[in-house]
Amino acid sequence: xxxxxxxxxxxxxxxxxxxxxxxxxxxxxxxxxxxxxxxxxxxxxxxxxxxxxxxxxxxxxxxxxxxxxxxxxxxxxxxxxxxxxxxxxxxxxxxxxxxxxxxxxxxxxxxxx
Amino acid sequence: xxxxxxxxxxxxxxxxxxxxxxxxxxxxxxxxxxxxxxxxxxxxxxxxxxxxxxxxxxxxxxxxxxxxxxxxxxxxxxxxxxxxxxxxxxxxxxxxxxxxxxxxxxxxxxxxxxx
Numbered sequence: 001x002x003x004x005x006x007x008x009x010x011x012x013x014x015x016x017x018x019x020x021x022x023x024x025x026x027x028x029x030x031x032x033x034x035x036x037x038x039x040x041x042x043x044x045x046x047x048x049x050x051x052x053x054x055x056x057x058x059x060x061x062x063x064x065x066x067x068x069x070x071x072x073x074x075x076x077x078x079x080x081x082x083x084x085x086x087x088x089x090x091x092x093x094x095x096x097x098x099x100x101x102x103x104x105x106x107x108x109x110x111x112x113x
Numbered sequence: 114x115x116x117x118x119x120x121x122x123x124x125x126x127x128x129x130x131x132x133x134x135x136x137x138x139x140x141x142x143x144x145x146x147x148x149x150x151x152x153x154x155x156x157x158x159x160x161x162x163x164x165x166x167x168x169x170x171x172x173x174x175x176x177x178x179x180x181x182x183x184x185x186x187x188x189x190x191x192x193x194x195x196x197x198x199x200x201x202x203x204x205x206x207x208x209x210x211x212x213x214x215x216x217x218x219x220x221x222x223x224x225x226x227x228x
Contacts, residue, residue, distance in 0.1 A: 042218065042220050042221065043156075043201070043218045043221075045215060045216070048215070055212070055213055056209075056213050056215060091155060091156070093156075098214040099143065099144060099205060099214055100161070101146060101158035101161050102146075102156075102158065102216070103158065104148075104155040104156040104157070105155060106154075106155050107155055
């Protein structure tokens with residue numbers, strides 16, 4: 001299996017622009033997670049889906065962030081408008097069930113200028 | 114709210130030595146997870162521990178779980194340079210009436226193995 005696929009791998013944008021991050025989970029995995037990692041705050045869970053349904057979005061920082069999972073093989077995380085404090089590495093992870101080990105994608109390094 | 118504390122946060126050790134990373138969690142947890150992250154890379158799952166007394170080993174790493182003490186340990190035997198990485202533990206728990214299962218991660222232990 002190819003593992004979790006994320007795109008883009010790097011994104012540099014200017015404040016105020018819309019940013020869309022994409023994720024393809026491992027086939028057969030029913031749970032998908034979006035995390036953000038920074039030096040200051042560590043690894044934070046933003047939102048997760050189970051069977052394409054959002055279960056917990058309490059980690060989404062504010063209304064500027066939104067996530068969708070239109071089908072079992074694709075999810076997006078959108079930031080609109082982006083701000084410099086959104087600069088971080090965003091990881092997508094998937095797991096067969098919510099309780100099994102999560103497999104992380106390579107991450108998207110986002111820099112907002 | 115479930116809290117996870119790892120210690121030490123920074124660990125510098127010599128090749129060939131043994132050491133243990135500790136992971137304490139504050140309330141009942143369903144499972145305990147260990148992950149490894151190399152610098153600039155993603156997280157890789159190492160172990161999932163399900164029950165009290167569980168022990169899992171892979172190479173020079175051994176993880177154990179004591180649910181009564183709410184403690185998991187990651188023991189490193191005869192460290193080698195390739196083990197240099199950040200190690201995270203995470204505790205899983207059900208919330209919101211049993212429909213919401215989440216992991217709470219520790220801050221990570223940055224391990225540097227020196228020749």
